[in-house]
Amino acid sequence: MGELTIIGLSEYGLVAGPNVLLTYGLGSCIGIALYDPELRMGSLAHTLLPTAHDVAAITVKTAKFTDLAIDIMVDELVKSGCAKERLVAKLAGGASMFDTEYRSFRGAIGQRNVDSARKSLAGHGIPLLAEDTGGDYGRTVEFHASSGLMIIKSIQKPGKTI
Amino acid sequence: MRIADLNETELDALREVSNIGMGHAATALSQMLGKTVNLRVPQVLVTDISKVPELLGGAEKMVVGIYLQILGSARGNILMIFPRENAVRILEKLLSRENSRGGLLSELEVSALKEVGNILASAYLNALGTMLKMTLIPSVPVLSFDMAGAVVDYVLVDLAEVGDQSLMVETEFFEDDEQVKGHFFLLPDTPSLQIILEAIGVLHG
Numbered sequence: 067m068g069e070l071t072i073i074g075l076s077e078y079g080l081v082a083g084p085n086v087l088l089t090y091g092l093g094s095c096i097g098i099a100l101y102d103p104e105l106r107m108g109s110l111a112h113t114l115l116p117t118a119h120d121v122a123a124i125t126v127k128t129a130k131f132t133d134l135a136i137d138i139m140v141d142e143l144v145k146s147g148c149a150k151e152r153l154v155a156k157l158a159g160g161a162s163m164f165d166t167e168y169r170s171f172r173g174a175i176g177q178r179n180v181d182s183a184r185k186s187l188a189g190h191g192i193p194l195l196a197e198d199t200g201g202d203y204g205r206t207v208e209f210h211a212s213s214g215l216m217i218i219k220s221i222q223k224p225g226k227t228i
Numbered sequence: 229m230r231i232a233d234l235n236e237t238e239l240d241a242l243r244e245v246s247n248i249g250m251g252h253a254a255t256a257l258s259q260m261l262g263k264t265v266n267l268r269v270p271q272v273l274v275t276d277i278s279k280v281p282e283l284l285g286g287a288e289k290m291v292v293g294i295y296l297q298i299l300g301s302a303r304g305n306i307l308m309i310f311p312r313e314n315a316v317r318i319l320e321k322l323l324s325r326e327n328s329r330g331g332l333l334s335e336l337e338v339s340a341l342k343e344v345g346n347i348l349a350s351a352y353l354n355a356l357g358t359m360l361k362m363t364l365i366p367s368v369p370v371l372s373f374d375m376a377g378a379v380v381d382y383v384l385v386d387l388a389e390v391g392d393q394s395l396m397v398e399t400e401f402f403e404d405d406e407q408v409k410g411h412f413f414l415l416p417d418t419p420s421l422q423i424i425l426e427a428i429g430v431l432h433g
Contacts, residue, residue: 075278075287075381076388090287091377094385114277114381114388128278130388163382164295164370175385204378206288221290221374222332 068212076130078111078139080146083212090206092159094176096132096199097207098183099156100139100192101214102148109139110209116175116182132182140190155187156216156228157197158207176200196228231274231393231418239272241428245356246270246397246414252355253348253412254401260347261321263403270399277384277394284309284411287377291315292333294345295383296369298353301362302423304416306349307383309376314409315341321408338371345369348412360427386417395421 068084075095081087083106089097092112101108111129118131129135144150160180180199187194198205198218208217218226247270254265273283281287292315294308310318315333322340333341349366357364372379387394397414416424 075281075377075384076392077278091281091375091379091381093372093374093378093381095378095381115385128392130277130392161378163372163374163378175382202372204374206375 073110073112075112076114076128078109078129078135080107080109080142081209081211082107083210085211087209087211088207092205092207093161093163094159094179096157096159096176096179096183097205097209097216098132098136098139099207099209099214099216100136100143100153101156101211102143102152103154103214104152105148106211106214107143107146107148108209108211108214109143110207111135111139113179113183116178132179133186136183136186136190140192150190150192153190153192154195154214155183155192156195156214157183157199158205158216158218158228160199161201161203161205163202163204198226198228231391231395231421234274234395238425241425242272242397243270245359245424245428246399248359249352249356249414250399250401250412252351256347256351257344257401260344261318261403261408263321263408265401265403265408268400268402270397273394273396273398275394275396277388277392280380280384280394280396281377283396283398284376284380285311287375289376290374291376291379292341293372293374293376293379294342294369295372295379296345296349297367298364298416298420299367300357300364302360302364302416302420304414304420305383305386306352306366307380307413307415308345308348308410309379309413310341310410312373315373318344318408333373338373342369342371345371352412352414360424362423362427383415387415390418
């Protein structure tokens, strides 16, 4: 395994094989991985909110918003030499951490994050290869640039590789 | 008003208000556990939203998080974080029996911890409301037992919608032998922060 870099809340990173990006404790947040299998290069973001309402007001490039994060990642990957038409995506997270009755309060933020990511990926024409989303538990995600695999660990559930 | 613009007097006022609120909450917890519960001096933590999981001891740390919304004249969130082993000790004291140490919490244990959260938040908000002459009501508590990062992200949604910074008034409480320990966070939303500071009478400008 190569070098490991930790991606925090509302951050994103670029990675090339054999290196690994890691993000801890996704709850309603989602981990979005974009990958160019030919170059073995990709990006992982840890996003908090589904959509940016006031794009003009956003001055700092962060991965706080799911839709904007995907735009930024695609941009940066293409700039680094990836071909947009080769990019594929994987998603993890988007849970509802608290009891069901609370979900309606803010309209299931986790699910809205997942929906926003799917929509944004479709808009870019990037196929969503696999996802591990929903549920009521947190996820820690490793994204391996050498294989494009996402290794998902939870405390309450057995691990999973997508 | 921007969180970054708060001056020292305003931060002091928030610490003091929280200290009084937490004093009442600690008394309630002491009575419930039959032990003295102490407080540390509250801190006002102004930080980038992306750094909040680190303040809770790291995004991957296992915690019990009890979350309530503040309803009434001012809005915001209350989050109580108990490190896993401390939540287990609270349960031992409350339920007077060995609990399921290994894995998940039983329904009874979840319910007991929510009740602890409810009592702490009610005492805290009641004291705050009396002092500020406003009505502050806690919502029904909800609980999550998971990684700190996963527990807290939902709570940050309100703040993240309007900015990149969070303001949390944090008070640590602990029993004499440190068997029971937890963190109490008040996260007013930005308009409510203004309402609270106006009510204390320290809002500048």
